[in-house]
Each structure stands twice: as structure tokens, then as C-alpha cells.
Amino acid sequence: IQAAWNLKTRALTEMVYVDEIDMDQEGIAEMILDENAIAQVARPGTSLKLPGTSQGGGPSPAVRPVTQSGRPITGFVRPSTQGGRPSTMEQAIRTPRTALTARPITSASGGYVRPGTASMLTNPDGPFINLSRLNLTKYAQKPKLAKALFEYIFHHENDIKNALDLAALATEYAQFKDWWWKVQIGKCYYRLGLYREAEKQFKSALKQQDMVDTILYLAKVYVRLDQPVTALNLFKQGLERFPGEVTLLCGIARIYEEMNNISSAAEYYKEVLKQDNTHVEAIACIGSNHFYSDQPEIALRFYRRLLQMGVYNCQLFNNLGLCCFYAQQYDMTLSSFERALFLAENEEETADVWYNLGHVAVGIGDLNLAYQCFKLTLVNNNNYAEAYNNLAVLEMRKGHTEQARALLQTASSLAPHMYEPHFNVAILSEKVGDLQRSYTAAQKSEEAFPGHVDTQQLIKQLKEHFAML
Amino acid sequence: MPEGTGALREVLPKQGTGGDPRPALPARPAPRSRPFSPFAGQLSVEDTAAMVLCKPKILPLKSVSLEKLEKLQRAALDAAQPPEAAPPPSAGPAPPRQ
Numbered sequence: 001i002q003a004a005w006n007l008k009t010r011a012l013t014e015m016v017y018v019d020e021i022d023m024d025q026e027g028i029a030e031m032i033l034d035e036n037a038i039a040q041v042a043r044p045g046t047s048l049k050l051p052g053t054s055q056g057g058g059p060s061p062a063v064r065p066v067t068q069s070g071r072p073i074t075g076f077v078r079p080s081t082q083g084g085r086p087s088t089m090e091q092a093i094r095t096p097r098t099a100l101t102a103r104p105i106t107s108a109s110g111g112y113v114r115p116g117t118a119s120m121l122t123n124p125d126g127p128f129i130n131l132s133r134l135n136l137t138k139y140a141q142k143p144k145l146a147k148a149l150f151e152y153i154f155h156h157e158n159d160i161k162n163a164l165d166l167a168a169l170a171t172e173y174a175q176f177k178d179w180w181w182k183v184q185i186g187k188c189y190y191r192l193g194l195y196r197e198a199e200k201q202f203k204s205a206l207k208q209q210d211m212v213d214t215i216l217y218l219a220k221v222y223v224r225l226d227q228p229v230t231a232l233n234l235f236k237q238g239l240e241r242f243p244g245e246v247t248l249l250c251g252i253a254r255i256y257e258e259m260n261n262i263s264s265a266a267e268y269y270k271e272v273l274k275q276d277n278t279h280v281e282a283i284a285c286i287g288s289n290h291f292y293s294d295q296p297e298i299a300l301r302f303y304r305r306l307l308q309m310g311v312y313n314c315q316l317f318n319n320l321g322l323c324c325f326y327a328q329q330y331d332m333t334l335s336s337f338e339r340a341l342f343l344a345e346n347e348e349e350t351a352d353v354w355y356n357l358g359h360v361a362v363g364i365g366d367l368n369l370a371y372q373c374f375k376l377t378l379v380n381n382n383n384y385a386e387a388y389n390n391l392a393v394l395e396m397r398k399g400h401t402e403q404a405r406a407l408l409q410t411a412s413s414l415a416p417h418m419y420e421p422h423f424n425v426a427i428l429s430e431k432v433g434d435l436q437r438s439y440t441a442a443q444k445s446e447e448a449f450p451g452h453v454d455t456q457q458l459i460k461q462l463k464e465h466f467a468m469l
Numbered sequence: 470m471p472e473g474t475g476a477l478r479e480v481l482p483k484q485g486t487g488g489d490p491r492p493a494l495p496a497r498p499a500p501r502s503r504p505f506s507p508f509a510g511q512l513s514v515e516d517t518a519a520m521v522l523c524k525p526k527i528l529p530l531k532s533v534s535l536e537k538l539e540k541l542q543r544a545a546l547d548a549a550q551p552p553e554a555a556p557p558p559s560a561g562p563a564p565p566r567q
Contacts, residue, residue, distance in 0.1 A: 016541060018534050065524050077529040284530045291527050306530075315528035322525055352528055359525040386523035393520045424520045454518045 006145060009152045017155050061419060061449045064292040065386070074257055075288030076281040136162070140169035143178075150184055164188040179209040186217060195221050212238065212245055219251055228255050246276045253282070262289060278309055287319065296326035314343040318353050325360050333360060351381035358390060367394060385415035392424060404428060412444070419449035426458055435462060 065073050139146050146166065153163040167188060171181040186201035202218040205211075215238040222231035235252045242248060253268035266289050269282040276282075287302035300323035306316055321336035337357055344350040358373030371394050377387040388411035395404040405428060412421035422445035429438035439462045445455045531539075 018537055018541075063524060065526050073527065074529055075527065076532065078532040078535055280530065281532065288527045288529070311530070313530070315530050318528050322527060326525075349528075352526060356525050359522075362522065386526070389523045393522050396520055418523065420521050420523045427518055427520050454521075458518060 002145065006148050009148045013148070013151045013155050015156075017151075060451055062452060063294070066417060073288070075285035078281075134162075136166045137169055140166060140173050143170065143174070146170045147180070154184070154187070160188050160191045164192070177208070179205040179211070179214070182208070183211075183214055183217065186221075190217070190221060190224070195225050199225075210241060212242055212247055216247060216251060219255075223255065223258075228259055231255055244275050246272055246279060249275065250279070250281060253285070257285070280306060280309070280311060287323075291319075291323060291326070296323045299323045300327050300329070312343070314340045314345065314349045314353065317343060318356055321360075322356055325363065347380040351377045351384055351387075354380065355384060355387055355390075358387070362390075367397065370394060383414055385411045385418060385421070388414065389418070389421045389424065392421075396424075396428065401428065401432065412441075416444070417448055419445045419452060419455070422448060423452065423455055423458075426455070430458065430462070435465060438462060439466075 067073055139149050150163055150166050150170070153159050153166065164185065167181055167184045171178065171185060174181060176182075182201045182205035186198045186205065189195070189198035189201060199218065199221050202214055202221065206214050206218065215234060219231040219234050222228070222234065232252060232255055235248050235255075238248045239245065239252075249268055249272045253265045253272065256262075256265035256268060266286060269286050272279050272282040273286070283302050283306055287299045287306075290296070290302065291299035300320070303316060303320050303323055307320065317336045317340035321333050321340060324330070324332040324336060337353060337360070340353045341350060344353060354373050354377040358370045358377065361367070361370035361373055371391070374387045374391045374394070377384050378391075381387075388407045392404040392407035392411065395401075395407065405425070408421050408425045408428065411418075412425060415421065422441045426438045426441035426445060429435070429441060439459070442455055442459045442462065445452065446459065449455070
């Protein structure tokens with residue numbers, strides 16, 4: 001009977017198991033009310049909250065699209081890919097947090113939609129294990145059952161408190177000699193937001209038994225505490241003990257990417273590929289770096305490799321289409337995009353593909369097609385700021401100034417972090433003679449992208465003009 | 470092509486012999502020959518800033534964990550919504566099966 005129970009518990013857990021190493025959805029409450037920050041203002045290059053202050057070494061926003069936090073778009077997205085720390089509450093609410101819906105999650109519990117509902121899914125007439133009636137002490141003393149039960153409670157029921165109780169009892173029973181329970185306690189503390197305690201547990205587990213997983217969990221804690229340099233050091237020490245370990249190398253690369261240090265990230269992703277040349281994340285990231293560094297043919301090679309490995313989804317075909325077009329392999333372009341459209345699972349993906357098709361149309365000079373593509377983008381996703389901006393540019397070409405202005409207004413309010421709509425408003429206003437508006441817009445553009453030469457020239461021109469008055 | 474050269478002859482200044490088959494240089498090099506410069510004759514350069522397009526978007530690939538999460542979330546949402554006719558799943562005490 002016990003064996004069957006054990007098996008069923010583990011099967012149920014496996015259904016909803018998502019590796020905790022990856023799982024990391026941060027709620028708004030935690031972002032805004034973060035008490036774990038050590039320094040009020042971090043030195044440049046030591047904080048994940050201030051992107052762009054460390055040496056970039058990558059393509060500028062003039063070439064590479066930028067997300068809400070000011071970081072360039074990465075080639076790979078995981079549950080823990082940060083959207084960045086928003087500076088205001090309003091921005092926080094606007095930032096899409098969940099993978100599926102665009103609505104933000106308010107706190108840690110909100111993100112875990114699978115709890116409880118998971119057990120509802122598997123067992124419509126009630127939970128398999130009724131936690132309130134469980135005698136945890138009894139189970140804590142049977143290590144094998146306890147471990148299966150713990151995983152069940154943690155992943156399937158998502159009841160962290162009970163899981164923590166069980167883990168604490170079990171650790172005591174094992175006289176604090178079992179590293180596995182220490183790691184589990186650490187995980188519970190992490191979920192509950194008690195990061196320093198989690199750190200202690202993981203460190204103690206590491207001392208007892210050196211495991212790559214524990215290193216990864218500990219690094220996660222440091223990342224959450226906004227200590228990327230500590231995490232990096234930890235990884236590098238780990239590499240000394242586990243040379244060539246792909247997960248550690250990947251972890252280092254991810255942190256560098258979060259700190260906006262694209263060149264180091266690329267270096268480490270290459271190391272990953274040397275060890276494991278089927279690593280999807282590394283291939284995708286290097287591919288996108290090459291694309292935005294004006295080397296679409298090389299990017300194409302990387303994405304083709306992914307195709308070889310059997311990755312078959314909308315995003316890959318979209319990227320293939322883009323690379324083919326910019327690498328001048330026009331035969332493959334449209335069929336790739338067709339496939340991408342066919343594989344799109346929701347409207348947002350469809351919108352992305354139409355947006356890129358619009359770019360292709362602009363490239364071949366068919367502005368009517370481009371217009372239609374951007375309109376289709378908006379049909380699928382009404383909040384697509386880039387499409388509004390590009391439509392505005394097209395309208396200006398046709399001479400419809402007022403429409404262009406309205407579209408740019410929408411674009412800039414939807415995406416204040418992008419410099420293009422602001423810059424375009426500045427140009428437009430200057431053309432019609434509205435210099436005040438042009439100046440304010442140019443200021444905003446400079447804020448978003450200080451390195452843009454055209455913006456600086458425009459501001460200089462306007463300043464000279466104002467000085468003359 | 471006779472028409473071609475005829476049209477050219479109209480545009481270009483007269484060269485001398487009318488039967489010149491190939492289009493000659495529009496201006497004889499002057500006695501003091503100047504090196505040809507593409508900017509010669511240009512009076513002013515105006516660099517008007519043009520509007521910028523937003524860049525093409527490389528879509529990030531999703532990790533396995535992320536896809537699984539999305540699937541779970543979707544399943545959870547579906548489970549929560551359709552059973553409006555059926556009684557909502559009760560989490561009442563059920564006999565723990567051993």
C-alpha cells in the first residue's frame with residue numbers, strides 16, 4: 001500500500017513539476033517593497049536593477065529593440081527573465097508579468113495559479129491527500145515517504161507552510177545531517193521571501209555535500225537579493241569544483257545578460273556551446289546577438305541549427321524568416337514566415353510575425369503591403385507600440401500629418417521607454433514649426449536613448465533657435 | 470540603338486562630329502585639368518533628419534519550463550471557467566486513500 005501511495009504521490013507531483021531552479025515569478029509587491037536591498041544606490045555594474053550602467057559592449061538601442069526596463073531583447077525567455085524593476089507603481093502595473101496573460105501578478109501567491117487548482121484538475125472530487133488531517137511528525141520519521149510527500153505538498157498543493165513544517169521535522173529527525181532536507185527548507189524560505197535564512201540553509205547544505213543544484217539555488221537567492229557579483233563569484237568557484245558544468249556556465253551568462261554586459265554573456269554562452277552544442281538557450285542568445293550586430297548570415301546558421309535539433313515553433317520560424325531576409329536569401333523568407341503564422345499559438349505571436357513581415361515589406365519597397373501588415377499587427381494586438389510608430393512613419397510619407405501625429409501619440413504613451421516615437425514626434429513637430437513640442441519630445445527621446453546622434457543634433461539646433469529669440 | 474544615341478545627343482552638349490557612336494564626356498577636360506570630384510558643383514549640404522522606424526523583432530524562444538508553466542496556467546484557467554453548469558469542484562474532506 002505504501003509503495004502505491006508513494007508512486008501516486010510522485011506521479012501527481014511530476015505532472016506539475018517545474019524545476020524550482022527556473023521558477024521565479026516576482027510579484028509587484030515584492031518588487032516595490034523590496035527590503036533586501038543593501039545599498040540605496042548601487043555602484044555601477046553591481047546591481048541588476050540598473051541596467052546599462054555597466055559596460056555594454058553590445059548593439060545600441062538604435063539597432064536592437066529594448067524592453068520596458070531598458071534592457072535589450074534577449075534571445076531566450078525563461079520563467080525568471082526579469083522584466084526589470086519598474087520605478088513607479090504605474091509602470092509596475094503595466095508590466096506584463098505572467099507568461100500567458102498580460103495582467104501583472106500582484107504578489108508571490110498570485111503567480112502560482114497551479115496550486116490547489118492543480119489538485120482540482122487531477123482529482124475532481126477532492127484532494128488526494130488532505131493536508132489538514134495529516135500527521136506530519138509521523139511522516140517525518142519515514143524518510144522515503146517524507147520526501148515524496150514533501151515534493152507533493154511543495155509542487156502540487158503549493159502549500160509552503162506545511163511543506164516547511166514537514167521539512168523542519170524531517171531535518172530534526174535526521175539530526176541535521178541530511179543535505180537534501182536543508183536544501184528543501186532553503187527552497188521553502190525562498191518562496192516565503194526569507195532570503196537570508198534560505199542562504200544560510202543552502203550554504204550549510206553545500207558544506208555537507210557539494211551539489212550543482214545547491215549552487216544554483218544559492219545563486220538564485222543572491223540574484224533575488226540583487227547581488228549579482230556575489231552570484232557570479234559563487235558560480236566561478238563552483239566551476240573550479242565542477243569544471244565545464246553547463247548549468248553553471250549558463251548561469252554566469254544569464255547574469256551577465258541581466259547586467260547588460262552582452263560581450264561577456266556571449267563569451268560564456270560560447271563556452272556553454274563548447275561543452276554542449278545542443279544547448280537551446282545558448283544558441284538562441286548568440287543567434288540574436290549576431291543578428292543585431294549586423295551579421296544575419298551567422299545568426300541564420302545558429303537558428304538553422306535549432307531547426308536541426310527539432311525545435312519547431314512560431315518564434316524560431318519568425319527568426320529564420322528575418323535572418324533569411326536580411327541575409328538576402330529571399331527564397332526562404334516568405335515560407336518561413338508562413339510557417340510561423342501557422343504555428344502561432346495566440347494573437348500576440350501572430351502580431352509579432354505580422355510586424356516583422358511589415359519590416360520585410362518596407363525592405364522590398366512595397367509600402368502598401370507594409371501598411372497592411374502593420375495594420376494586421378494592430379488587429380491582433382492593439383497595444384503594439386512599434387507598429388503604431390511604423391504606421392506613423394508610413395503616414396508621414398503619404399503626407400497625412402495629423403494621422404501620423406495621433407499614431408505617434410499612441411505609440412509614445414504605450415511605450416515611453418522607446419526612443420523612436422519621441423524622436424519622430426520631434427521631427428514631425430519641427431517640420432510643422434511647433435518647436436516647443438519638438439523640444440520636449442526630443443528631450444524624452446534623449447532620455448530613452450542618450451547616444452542617438454540625430455536627437456542630439458536636433459536638440460542643438462532647437463537650442464540655437466531658442467537662443468536667438 | 471539610333472534613338473538612344475539621338476536622345477543622348479539632345480541631352481549632352483554637342484561633341485564635334487555628330488556621328489560619334491559612343492557617348493563622350495559631357496565636358497572636355499579644361500587645359501588646367503582638375504581631378505574629378507563628386508562634390509564639385511554642390512553648393513550646400515542639408516542633412517535633414519528622417520523619421521526612424523522601430524526595429525525588426527527577433528522573438529525570444531521559450532524555455533521548456535516556461536512552456537510547461539503556460540500549459541498549466543492555461544489548463545487551470547480552462548478548468549476554472551467552463552464548469553458553470555457543473556457544480557464547482559469542492560475541496561471538501563474526502564477519505565484519504567491509502
